[in-house]
Amino acid sequence: MRNLAVSYAGPGKVEVVDTPYPEFVLKDGPGVNPANVGRKVDHGVILRTIATNICGSDQHMVRGRTTAPEGLVLGHEITGEVIEVGRDVEFVKVGDVVSVPFNISCGRCRNCKERKTGICLNVNPDRPGSAYGYVDMGGWVGGQAEYVLVPYADWNVLKFPDREQAMEKILDLAMLSDIFPTGFHGAVGAGVGVGSTVYVAGAGPVGLAAATAAQLLGASAVIVGDLNPDRLAQARSFGCETIDVSLGDPAEQIEQLLGAPEVDCGIDAVGFEARGHGGDSATEAPATVLNGLMDVTRAGGSLGIPGLYVTGDPGAVDEAAKVGSLSLRFGLGFSKSHVFVTGQCPVMMYNRGLMEAILADKVSIAKNVGATTISLQDAPRGYAEFDEGAAQKFVLDPHGLIGG
Incomplete structure (x- = not known):
């Protein structure tokens, strides 16, 4: 199956490329830690991406200000619909609409049990902490794509309680990932x-x-x-x-x-x-x-x-x-x-409460940050305009599910 994704193509450049459809195993590729190659992800789910946002942290890589390798699939702000579940997933179901914290965590290590999910000890062989599509973060494939693999799904994803309500507020809820x-x-x-x-x-x-x-x-x-x-x-x-x-x-x-x-x-x-x-x-x-x-x-x-x-x-x-x-x-x-x-935000410490505030109309985060929907194919334009200082938060809509 086709899986279009946004890839870092060298300083100042991104491109939309055809990448492999996710499987329940971490394969070799740009930025993947060799110790993670072959890692089984039966505890994961595959999402059809509803919204995936361009972040200032992505811009640091695209400007050439990190050691990110060319070909790295970008994107750590992910909201999507579950379309496949791994063998070991117990509670997340096909059809669930979920927010994915940008920091990947296992839910099993000492730090995760202390709610310090930004510095999980088990997901990055090099150092504590991991994220999708980011340099030196273990090589988990980024989410600026049509489909994405999310590991440790029962632990990581935040399920929205009602699909229809979630889609009505999807631009606000898309800000919960980061x-x-x-x-x-x-x-x-x-x-x-x-x-x-x-x-x-x-x-x-x-x-x-x-x-x-x-x-x-x-x-x-x-x-x-x-x-x-x-x-x-x-x-x-x-x-x-x-x-x-x-x-x-x-x-x-x-x-x-x-x-x-x-x-x-x-x-x-x-x-x-x-x-x-x-x-x-x-x-x-x-x-x-x-x-x-x-x-x-x-x-x-x-x-x-x-x-x-x-x-x-x-x-x-x-x-x-x-x-x-x-x-x-x-x-x-x-x-x-x-x-x-300092340090990575432990997203899971806050995302459920902030979700409830959004669903109860207590806050309008999408409006405040200037959320603007564009297609996945328009990602290079979004990156360029964001880099030029646009007062907008660009939200990629890979399947046309948001509109507007």
Whole structure:
């Protein structure tokens, strides 16, 4: 059976290619860890993909800023319908419509049993943690495809309670695989609660999801900073205050909004390709956001860091940054007794509660992040427009099941 998929074709390029239909075994291919080749996946299911999203994390690879090999099938944000179940699957059934956490976990190891599913010990032979279609994550095939294999299905998938209701809200529910839980994790890590003042660095989809999460958690003021006027306008569209960091460091602009240059909670939704502030905004400076957050977060506050940082960046600005070593003002964070919460979001910690909030009309995450449906064949255009700074979250619709 045909299985069209989106593949990394070298720096700045993606292409739609014909790939093998999934089987209940992990086969060799671009990015697959040799120790995983031949791994049986009788505990898995095969999905017909309903929605699979383009993520900023994918863009890091497509820009050539990781060690991802050419030919890697992309995509870790997956929502789909179960069409085949493996021999050992007990509870998930054909016809179920499900959300798939981007981080693959086994449900059996110590970390999974502690709900630390972003650092599962059994799915990646190289290090804790795994994801679909991502560099150095074990080689599980990506989900920007017509069909995808999901391992440990009884544990991993989140079943929507009603198919018809799910399809009515599918664009919102499609955000449960990554960016909504990831943004929420950033807000929780930053200690957002009722009455909090919050600064979110970055108005891309994860930053907008973090801002939405901060509102859901009861923040009194949510300020979003970015260089992109369209993305800042998107943040304002659902009630956020905004600052343009190309005009200078955030502290002065935050003081104009709040009467004080500090906030209770800081969230980094930018990651390792950060640029400088003010006159340096055209220059990459990977520690800018982290140092800026330490500056504007009050003593005793917390920093949630869902923005991606990597251990290998061949396009970095210096040799230290190529291995993830950044010039942090850690002494500042120490002197202010900051808490830093980093790492992959453990999606399963949040996705069920956020699903219920969506189904109960308590939040409109798709609208807030500018969700825009395109065909799988249009993926190269979506990647290009997203890379140019479009204030949109592109959702691929491989089978025309979403429409609009």
